[in-house]
Amino acid sequence: MRKLKHHEQKLLKKVDFVNWKKDASVREIAVIRRYHIQDRDDYAKYNRIVGSIQKMTSKLKTLKPDDEYRILKTEQLANKLFEMGLTGKRQGLAICEKVTVTAFARRRLPIIMLKLKMAETTKDAVMYIEQGHVKCGIDTVTDPCFHVNRHMEDHVTWVKTSTIAKTVADYRGERDDFTLFE
Secondary structure, eight states: OOOOOHHHHHHHHTOOSSSOOOOOOHHHHHHHHHTTOOOHHHHHHHHHHHHHHHHHHHHHHHSOTTOHHHHHHHHHHHHHHHHHTSOSOSOOHHHHHTOOHHHHHHTBHHHHHHHTTSOSSHHHHHHHHHTTOEEETTEEOOOTTOBOOTTGGGGEEEOTTOHHHHHHHHHHTOOOHHHHTO
């Protein structure tokens, strides 16, 4: 085999043939398509977080049920997952074990916009977010993978200067020229 030229060596530094990314599973592809996850690394991050949650719950289950530390940490974990919107209840480790990647995907901003009927499709919602038409609280959000917790769900609105907000207000007959064009 001949010796590689300088530019060929540079190119091969960027590719790792030993640890090649495996093809995604059918479940991963389905979740990515359904929730319009644009970056596959986001799915991998969600998967890692779910794995650490399940690891933590299994370690907590090894403790005695009447242990004060177990009771405290179980309550903290359940409350945190409930506040993030990943579980429906605040009680027990059994619910904490059932957190999945789709629970994280359901709390992304485009899906919340669909739930609030701000967009017809997930693709449209992602487009509106990337174009800067949506704000959460007082900040304009341009990242579709923004996680919306239970408290912030009520504060997802259109940006004041958004043309989409003006069109929606016109359609509903709620447009007030004084407040919309400040």
